[in-house]
Amino acid sequence: MAFVRNTWYCAGWSKDFSRQPITRTLLGEPLMLWRNEAGEAVILSNRCSHRFAPLHKGCVQGDTAACPYHGLKFDSRGQCVHNPHGDGHIPKAAHLRSYPVAERAGVVWVWMGEAEKADAQQILPEAHTGFLQAVEQFSVATGHLEVSGNNLLVMDNLLDLTHAPYVHPKTVGGAPEDSVEAGMQVGIEEDDRSITSTYFCPSMKPTPQLRPLFREEQGDFRVRMRWQPASSLAMRLSMTPCGQADGSGVVLPLLHLLTPIDEHRTHYFFALGRNVALGVPEADAEMAEFARRAFEEEDEPMISACQAQMGTSDLFSLRPVLLQTDVANVKARRRVEALIVQEAGR
Amino acid sequence: MAFVRNTWYCAGWSKDFSRQPITRTLLGEPLMLWRNEAGEAVILSNRCSHRFAPLHKGCVQGDTAACPYHGLKFDSRGQCVHNPHGDGHIPKAAHLRSYPVAERAGVVWVWMGEAEKADAQQILPEAHTGFLQAVEQFSVATGHLEVSGNNLLVMDNLLDLTHAPYVHPKTVGGAPEDSVEAGMQVGIEEDDRSITSTYFCPSMKPTPQLRPLFREEQGDFRVRMRWQPASSLAMRLSMTPCGQADGSGVVLPLLHLLTPIDEHRTHYFFALGRNVALGVPEADAEMAEFARRAFEEEDEPMISACQAQMGTSDLFSLRPVLLQTDVANVKARRRVEALIVQEAGR
Amino acid sequence: MAFVRNTWYCAGWSKDFSRQPITRTLLGEPLMLWRNEAGEAVILSNRCSHRFAPLHKGCVQGDTAACPYHGLKFDSRGQCVHNPHGDGHIPKAAHLRSYPVAERAGVVWVWMGEAEKADAQQILPEAHTGFLQAVEQFSVATGHLEVSGNNLLVMDNLLDLTHAPYVHPKTVGGAPEDSVEAGMQVGIEEDDRSITSTYFCPSMKPTPQLRPLFREEQGDFRVRMRWQPASSLAMRLSMTPCGQADGSGVVLPLLHLLTPIDEHRTHYFFALGRNVALGVPEADAEMAEFARRAFEEEDEPMISACQAQMGTSDLFSLRPVLLQTDVANVKARRRVEALIVQEAGR
Missing domain, CATH: 2.102.10.10 (Rieske [2Fe-2S] iron-sulphur domain)
Incomplete structure (x- = not known):
């Protein structure tokens, strides 16, 4: 393996x-x-x-x-x-x-x-995990899921969130006409330690998950998904009243920590924080339920279905057609490959 | 594969x-x-x-x-x-x-x-499929079954119907004493396009399936099973009063269309027509139920049990003892092998 | 295989x-x-x-x-x-x-x-199987279990009964403090035809299984487990009042006959006799139930869990750490290996 x-x-x-x-x-x-x-x-x-x-x-x-x-x-x-x-x-x-x-x-x-x-020193910095215990600022729910797919397929899923309007229209994604077709802007940032995908949708309707937390009709929606080798993904999702500064509205920090079980299964540990409705048990339950539905009932079946159709083959060996939106995950896969080669001393 | x-x-x-x-x-x-x-x-x-x-x-x-x-x-x-x-x-x-x-x-x-x-031009000729839509002449039931066996095992089963008295005594076959032991005559015909097994049992008791359609105590029972590569089997079953011309009594045209799922499983599409009790819903239901029992509860368990005992081995590699009644299916297997070799350009 | x-x-x-x-x-x-x-x-x-x-x-x-x-x-x-x-x-x-x-x-x-x-001549001698039909001397219960483990793992389990206080404290083993920690003496005997493990615990509390049959607070507990190639194990278990001659109290003759299903599953045929409470149905039921619990609910899950953690690897290829108490089973494994090599003519 x-x-x-x-x-x-x-x-x-x-x-x-x-x-x-x-x-x-x-x-x-x-x-x-x-x-x-x-x-x-x-x-x-x-x-x-x-x-x-x-x-x-x-x-x-x-x-x-x-x-x-x-x-x-x-x-x-x-x-x-x-x-x-x-x-x-x-x-x-x-x-x-x-x-x-x-x-x-x-x-x-x-x-x-x-x-x-x-x-x-190589542990995921506190900047990304601190919200888990910053009880004054955030309420947090955590979970754990076993995904029937290779860890890199789960990473691909997270580094290319353009799937959200198709896989998650009723939970954590908006409808295609509210995000993709409304001109969502996708970016990528990179440094020695990490690769980050960014998404910006100005004047978007709040996703179903955000509606109870963000009461306006529309807002500016921003997502950053930062990957650090081998498989830690720290996410930050924000929605602000249109035109206002990022951070002035709802902020949801998230963690997605992926650990291979074997070549075809992955432990998926997730945490979600929110900076509003602090300590409200109904909000806790609702946030946890949205996450469970999105990850367990929407992402997992899609990833495991792709894995099943790929059999035991490696992604690249099947010559996938790559899109511009795959840039971040292809870069991350190349870094993982390089690390494996380096460890093998080849 | x-x-x-x-x-x-x-x-x-x-x-x-x-x-x-x-x-x-x-x-x-x-x-x-x-x-x-x-x-x-x-x-x-x-x-x-x-x-x-x-x-x-x-x-x-x-x-x-x-x-x-x-x-x-x-x-x-x-x-x-x-x-x-x-x-x-x-x-x-x-x-x-x-x-x-x-x-x-x-x-x-x-x-x-x-x-x-x-x-x-290579599609199974209308002579064999036409009954499916000849509503004035035939009432038809269709079905679909997944068999846990290689498609050639299903073909073998159909090209050697001498199994009927043993596997199907209470549905589509007669008892051994009414057919095999009563001197059933088995023949084979062959041309460039097809291989056909024929069966003739003069003065046989009607099979359970035929009893509601053929009310006499005995009749002449004829079956033709025509195979066309790679895996289409068109069948014609008739029962006439003793000594009368073929076709003068009950005629059941059938189709058995086999499509590999993979090396050890097969789609089995079947259709049954009858030239009597046209448009009688009870007869439709009864005919469909006889077919379902015969194919799903009798043939499928036998074929899948043989496959299980063969493991992943090819039939011939296990050196089966062949009988005279295997002539048609062995000929068909040889033709299939030749077509595979020809396609591979070997 | x-x-x-x-x-x-x-x-x-x-x-x-x-x-x-x-x-x-x-x-x-x-x-x-x-x-x-x-x-x-x-x-x-x-x-x-x-x-x-x-x-x-x-x-x-x-x-x-x-x-x-x-x-x-x-x-x-x-x-x-x-x-x-x-x-x-x-x-x-x-x-x-x-x-x-x-x-x-x-x-x-x-x-x-x-x-x-x-x-x-090579069949297990009547000295070891005779109790099965010696109805004047013994009451007997027999059973059959499929173990999800290689037959040699089951043999190892039986030839090293020091597992009993850990796996079977509530059935056929005593608590560690009553046997292992109280100084159980383990021996080994060997001849051309067999390998025998022996266990002696002077002044031990009776095991839960023995309590209804041996009413004293303590007794001398002896076990002999004799293995004969390839996989027959004849056991004799006795408990006597402290200091009295072996055989003067309760004697339980047992058979454990192991037959490979395949490399990772084993038929486990067992028989238990007792020289007391002859023909008492309640004692029959109780003895059978103790055996079922011990073999089916305690041994089998342990052996199959070890097999699962070993995957398809052979025991020695995984370089187990061997203890003194493994001497009998390692000797038996070496004899089995020698027989396989001899049969292969290598």
Whole structure:
């Protein structure tokens, strides 16, 4: 499986981690996710080095997790610290692969590559994740979805939001006549660290999702979608009264964090914030429901249907016809390819 | 996948095609089936050339079908005629593969091979399909079934009807003691265009299906099953009072049109006519139910069980023991093989 | 598929065989299991040599089984004895592969390898199977389970019973503090014909399964698990009042007979006897239920979870960390490997 490995992937939201282990497969590897006694998020291989039993089904006691098959105990660095059988000898090789973890603003990041290269500087900057905990400014909903498609197909979907009027006309997109046909302006910005798609629709009707939050008939609608390798997308969506300064109206910061399960499935972690109707439970529920419908009932079926029609082929090998609106996602795919080649030392 | 491609396959009954597109996979290719404004049946690749989205989920407007993902529009020849994004430029390669189609007597035929070789002369002659619309002479029921077996296994089943007394004793076959053991005569005829199996059982009890239509205790039972490459089977079944001329009693014309879905599944389109009880709804319902039971509950489970026990192996590679009654289907298989070799230019 | 073939495998319990054929896949081969008129167990290939139809769906008459597709009849040695079609000629090759069978004490054994090497001397000795029919001494319950794991993983599970306190604390194992941590002694014995694991726990609390049969607070608990190639495991479990001679208390003889379905699934035939509460229906039901829970709800999920985490890889290719308690199963695996190599003539 060809993935960028020397990068930080979202392994889950902070609330997914507790003393009770769960399992989650990332980049083809089954992992055990839990918290040690100090409350630190721990990510270890979920395959016992003895008989490959699933460790998350065992018990956690203090800082150790016990294998449910023969009772070997491993500490939170993956070292076997107890063999209950015979003379208790612990073979040298009896340790689990352990992965560097960093927890920031409610996100647990994991480094699936060479541990010695794990560099906290490369974590998605707080400028993009800070809203998750800025409770005075934003109300936030988070979610998690498994998409039956390669992670790059999900990235393509997010870096080319011109699909919104077709896939999401009743949720997070407007109708074609309100956005695309009304002259939506699409741009792209790029630097060493990121690629950003921008969209501007002056005097657009608010999308169904925005209607309860933005009560005017029309407004200026702006979206920025910033991709940072390997697969973090930070989004900012705003709607202002026509002609007024960006930020003066409704602002929705979003995160889309993609982590490969394997070559044909992807963990899709999403978060949505809003700077209005703070702390209003009905607004929370409505925003979460719009996101669920858009991502789970609209995006996911479309991406998985494309994947199904592509079979196991790589996108470029099928010679897709590319449009101007694919510039951002093609650039991002080229960067991912370069990173994979670089890691392989080719 | 090894299939004859330069031939006409049944893509569906005329009634399967409407303004609302559907998808159907033929010879491994997902297709979109619909009708343009003029009412003509249209068959295009169902994979958008941009991102491989399933086009049948989009909207048809006039003579164009719009992709449900990003709104590209294609006309009924597969040409992209509208890109709603940016400056609207349409890349040269933005067209869908389009397949030659011919509609005759309620059957929609498609040519899956080289379009320039599509030759309407090769369509199954009206002599065999005419009954479908000869409402003065025949009442007709049609059906469609997906068989979990290679198309040649279904063809084998139809070209060797000696299975009928074993598989269908309570529907379309008689009991072994009434047919096989009573001396059923099996023959074979052959010409450049076709191979025909014939069966004659003098003084046989009518099969359960025939009993309501042929009220005598016994009759002369005749069946002709004519195969034309690649996979059209036209059948004629008759029962006359003993000793009387063929055609003087009940005549049932049938069609069995087989189209590969892939190597291990087959579309089975069938039609049954009868020259008696014309326009009697109870007879229609009964005839359709007998066919459904025979094909869906008796043939299909047998063929799919054989396929399952063969795995992915080709029939001949497993060295089957062949009987005299396999002559017709072995001849037909040899012709199919020769056509595949010829198309491959080997 | 790499299996030992020149050996006797359990094909089923005697009660599984009747005049009505059933099908069961052993070592990747679909078989038809039935009894001929003399009541002898018969095992033939379930694939008709004509069109590979599943023979178990046909009819048995006297000593012949008829194919449900075209009516060919085969006798109980697999020879085709009737072709109902044409001149009735029976092609020379029209016979089914037939397998040597031996029925002993309620077990039907089958030899899946070279028939001429089938040697009844190699059948599991009566010393280990006799309890099945020693109704004066033992009450017995039998069962059959399909495990989603390679047969060697099931063998490993049985030859290293140190998993019992972790996987079965509420059924057939004691709690860790009552067995492992209380100093269970594990031994191994070996001869040309077998490998035996032994376990001795002096002064142990009875396991939940034993409590209704052994009413004292503590007792000496002994287990012997004897493996004979390729995959027969005969077990003897006893609990005596502390310090008394082995056999003076409760004795449970057990059989675990493993037959590969394919590389990743295994037929698990088990039998449990007890020398107490003879003929007490409640004790029968309770013993059967304990076994079902232990094997079906505890062992099977653990083995199939290990198999799932191993994918299609062989155990040793994944470089497991081995413990002292793996000595018996590693020795057994080495013997199985040697037998496979020897049969392949490498």
